[in-house]
Amino acid sequence: MQKPMPQSHGALPPPVAVRELRKVYRDIAAVDGIGFTLESGSITALLGANGAGKTTTISMLMGLVIPTAGEARVFGADMARERHKVLHRMNFESPYVDVPMRLTVRQNLEVFARLYGVRNLKGRIAETAEEFKLADLLDRPYGKLSAGQKTRVSLAKALLNEPELLLLDEPTASLDPDTADWVRSKLELYCRGHAATVVLASHNMAEVERLADRVIMLEKGRIIADETPADLIKRFGRANLEEVFLAIARRGAEDGEGAP
Amino acid sequence: MRQASPSSAAASRLREQNGLAASTGRIFALVLRYWYVIRSSWPRAAELIYWPLVQMLMWGFLQTYLAQTAGFAAKAAGLFIGAVLLWDILVRSQLGFSVAFLEEIWSRNLGHLMMSPLRPFELIAALMAVSLIKLLVAMIPVALLAYVFFGFNVLSLGFAFAAFFANLIIMSWSLGLVSTGVVLRWGLGAESFAWLIVFIFLPICCVYYPVATLPPWLQPIALALPPTYVFEGLRAIVLEGAVVGHLMLKALALNVIYFAMGFGAFAYFLQSARIHGTLVQMGE
Numbered sequence: 001m002q003k004p005m006p007q008s009h010g011a012l013p014p015p016v017a018v019r020e021l022r023k024v025y026r027d028i029a030a031v032d033g034i035g036f037t038l039e040s041g042s043i044t045a046l047l048g049a050n051g052a053g054k055t056t057t058i059s060m061l062m063g064l065v066i067p068t069a070g071e072a073r074v075f076g077a078d079m080a081r082e083r084h085k086v087l088h089r090m091n092f093e094s095p096y097v098d099v100p101m102r103l104t105v106r107q108n109l110e111v112f113a114r115l116y117g118v119r120n121l122k123g124r125i126a127e128t129a130e131e132f133k134l135a136d137l138l139d140r141p142y143g144k145l146s147a148g149q150k151t152r153v154s155l156a157k158a159l160l161n162e163p164e165l166l167l168l169d170e171p172t173a174s175l176d177p178d179t180a181d182w183v184r185s186k187l188e189l190y191c192r193g194h195a196a197t198v199v200l201a202s203h204n205m206a207e208v209e210r211l212a213d214r215v216i217m218l219e220k221g222r223i224i225a226d227e228t229p230a231d232l233i234k235r236f237g238r239a240n241l242e243e244v245f246l247a248i249a250r251r252g253a254e255d256g257e258g259a260p
Numbered sequence: 261m262r263q264a265s266p267s268s269a270a271a272s273r274l275r276e277q278n279g280l281a282a283s284t285g286r287i288f289a290l291v292l293r294y295w296y297v298i299r300s301s302w303p304r305a306a307e308l309i310y311w312p313l314v315q316m317l318m319w320g321f322l323q324t325y326l327a328q329t330a331g332f333a334a335k336a337a338g339l340f341i342g343a344v345l346l347w348d349i350l351v352r353s354q355l356g357f358s359v360a361f362l363e364e365i366w367s368r369n370l371g372h373l374m375m376s377p378l379r380p381f382e383l384i385a386a387l388m389a390v391s392l393i394k395l396l397v398a399m400i401p402v403a404l405l406a407y408v409f410f411g412f413n414v415l416s417l418g419f420a421f422a423a424f425f426a427n428l429i430i431m432s433w434s435l436g437l438v439s440t441g442v443v444l445r446w447g448l449g450a451e452s453f454a455w456l457i458v459f460i461f462l463p464i465c466c467v468y469y470p471v472a473t474l475p476p477w478l479q480p481i482a483l484a485l486p487p488t489y490v491f492e493g494l495r496a497i498v499l500e501g502a503v504v505g506h507l508m509l510k511a512l513a514l515n516v517i518y519f520a521m522g523f524g525a526f527a528y529f530l531q532s533a534r535i536h537g538t539l540v541q542m543g544e
Contacts, residue, residue, distance in 0.1 A: 025537060059540045062375050066534045080534075088277050088377045097371040100293065100363070102300045111296075114289030115376040117275035117282060124273070141300070157372070162273055 013076030015040050015165050015197035016061060020070035023056050023221075030056040032221035033070065038214075040164075041195040045208040045229075048218035049249050054201040057218070058167050061199065062092065074165060088116055093158040094169035095151065101143030105134055105153050108142055109160060116161035124160065132156040132186070148179040155183060159190055166191075168200045172207060184210060205242035215241070217248065224248065277377055283385075286378050290386035294360050295393065308398040312348040316402050319344040320410040339498045340468065341412045343491060345403060347467045349428045350487055351458050352398050356391035357436030358443075358454040365448060374539055380530055384523070387440070388433050395429070420497055423508040424490045430515040431486045432458070437522030441529030447538055467491050486511040486518065 016038040023031040031053040038044050046054045059065040060072045063083030071078055077085045099108045109125045118124050129135045132152045137145065142153060151171070158166060171187065172180035184207060191198055202208050208215060209229050217225035217232075225232055225248075229241050236244045276282055298305055323340040361383075364370040373383070406412045414421055439454040464478065465487040471479055482488045489511035493504035533539045 023537075030537075055540065056537070059537065064371070064374055064534060064539045065537045066531075084377065084379060087375065088274055090375070092371075092375055094371070096368070098368040099372060100297065100367045100369050102367075103293065103296050107293075107296045111289050111293040112372070112376065114292070115286050115373075115378055117277055117285060117377065119273055119275055 012040075013073065014038060015075060016199065017073040017076075018057075018061075018070070019073075021057070021060060021067055021072055022069040023053075023060065023065060024068045029221045031060070031067075031218075034218070034221070034223050035070075036216055036223070036226060038197055038199070040197055041191070042214060043191060043198040043200060043212050044214045044216060045212035046199060046201045046216050046218060047205075047208065047245065051220075052218040053221040054218060055169065056221075058092075058169060058199065058201055061167060062090070063087075088161060089163060090165045090167065091116075091158040091161055091163040092167035092169065093154050093171050095154070095171070095173045096169065097154075098150075099142055099153065099157060102141055104139050104141055105129075105145070106138040108153065109138075109156060112157050113160050118160055128156045128160055147174055148176065151175055151179065151183060155186065162194060164194070164196055166196050166198045168198060168202075170202055170204075171200070172202075172204060180204075180207070187211065205240065205245055209241045217245075219248070283379070283382055286376075286382045287386045287389065290373075290378065290383065291389050291393070294363070294386070294390040297363065298394070298397070305397060308352070308394055309401055312345075312352060312398050312402040313405065315344050315348060316341060316406050317409070320406065320412070324410065338410075338412045339495065341406050341410055342414065342417070342494050342498060343467050345399070345406060345414055346424055346428060346490060346494060347462070348402070349395060349399060349425060350432050350461070353391045353395045353429050353432035354435045354439070354458045355455070356394035357387045357433060358439045360387050360390045360394075361436075361440045362443065362451060362454060365443070371540065380527065384437065384526065387436065391432065391436065392429065417494075417497060420493060420504050420508070423504070423511075424493065427486050427490050427508060427511040427515055430512075430519055434515070434518040434522035437519075437526040441526040444526075444533045445529040445536070445538060447541065461485065461487060464488075465491060470495060484514065486514045489514075 014037050016036075018037070019035050021031055021034050022029065034053075034057065036044075046057060048054050056065060060067050061074060061079060063072075063079035066080045071080065073079065074083075075086045075089060077083065099112070103111070106125065106129075109128065110121065113121050113124060125138075126135075129138055132155060134149075134152060134156060137149060137153075142150065145153065155171070158168075168187070172183050175183065187198070188211065190196060198211075200208065200211060212229055215225065215227065215229050215232055216223055227235070232244055233239070233241060236247055238244045238247060275285065298308075319340040323338075364373060403414045406414065417424070435457055439457045442450045442453050464474075464482050465485050466474065466482055467487075471482050471488060471492060474482055489507040493507040496502040496504050496507070
């Protein structure tokens with residue numbers, strides 16, 4: 001099911017190239033020999049039940065976890081050894097990671113803009129605040145914001161450095177439908193405007209259908225599907241991605257492998 | 261697939277990522293982040309001063325009492341207050357270093373930092389700078405009050421005070437590096453290690469008594485620790501008016517070794533955390 005690695009991308013290395021990637025914790029393979037290459041400007045969803053290996057894969061793409069075998073390269077840099085060459089070209093957003101609660105929105109954005117070496121700091125913060133409807137919230141402590149407002153701040157932080165590679169871990173989890181839709185629109189707009197490459201881990205299949213060009217489905221650390229959402233739906237003969245996901249999950253459960 | 265375009269537009273909005281200026285910028289960013297935290301809450305700032313003040317008052321009054329009843333204590337005016345102020349430099353600086361790092365875990369921000377262009381040595385440099393700032397916030401008012409209440413002027417120790425200060429703060433950073441590394445590797449389950457590590461040095465480093473007081477088997481261990489020379493030096497100045505340069509040089513030589521070991525331990529634990537995946541589970 002795995003797609004072969006393209007041999008050449010011309011002068012520029014691909015945004016993401018994963019080869020025979022494996023991560024074993026004690027005796028359990030969280031990721032078990034996966035491989036894929038992402039093209040510039042693509043949006044790829046990593047899908048799978050809890051424990052399928054999505055977070056471990058993303059963590060290895062960020063260089064926060066060192067693979068047991070294989071390699072994860074971002075813009076040509078081996079993330080286990082050379083991550084600092086490319087970290088300024090990336091960013092990520094996850095509802096499971098916060099920014100400091102006591103700092104105001106402005107202070108948080110300032111700190112991260114400085115960490116990423118953003119030029120014209122004040123201008124960029126004002127621009128981002130405008131874009132994410134944060135202008136009125138800039139002087140409020142992050143900890144006193146609502147969940148939706150916090151997501152907007154996290155997203156603003158993630159896009160401060162105008163990343164070429166954006167890693168999103170369930171970006172709309174726990175958001176109301178209206179806010180989630182707004183977030184998706186912003187992401188779409190950013191990706192189109194900047195030709196950014198996105199890796200998206202999500203349990204929201206409607207979100208994946210709307211945003212993703214490609215779906216990589218993981219089960220027990222292995223890739224079990226790698227194709228466009230439309231092809232996947234067609235191959236399984238289902239009405240939508242949600243039904244495909246459930247079919248795969250239940251098949252796994254019947255096999256005694258995918259029980260939640 | 262969306263249209264790919266060169267990334268030069270985005271890249272031009274970022275500063276140069278390598279070199280001294282870039283590193284300094286990232287260190288400053290992190291120091292600013294901790295400064296904002298201190299500034300955001302007056303109870304936090306007051307807490308920095310609270311324990312050093314309580315300790316100084318307690319030992320100051322005890323010394324005043326002893327001075328009225330015992331000849332030795334009368335002769336050794338300033339000995340206990342000086343010792344407690346120096347001890348607090350070691351404790352506050354180590355806690356300042358470690359707690360600043362713990363803040364990242366408590367606020368679930370460590371992932372953002374580790375994912376940013378911040379290098380490990382820049383994180384360490386920022387933590388060192390923050391520990392120094394917190395120390396000054398805590399100790400300057402307390403040192404002033406020690407003069408007001410008990411007439412003890414820490415600056416009367418002269419150049420020796422600068423040497424004491426430098427040796428203690430370097431040792432505190434070494435301890436901070438080890439404790440931070442342990443928390444990186446084992447998570448918040450090891451948090452108490454960061455809070456308590458320094459206190460094992462209270463009896464061994466002979467803060468309030470000479471090394472000769474220790475049992476013979478413990479004395480070589482005490483003499484292998486830089487703070488021991490600081491407190492011996494304090495006693496030498498206060499009791500005998502002696503020159504302490506040789507003691508400070510020994511402390512400095514040991515500090516170089518301990519700091520290198522601390523840095524090595526931090527790097528080892530960070531790498532171990534990346535291998536065991538504990539960085540991404542931090543705070544859980």
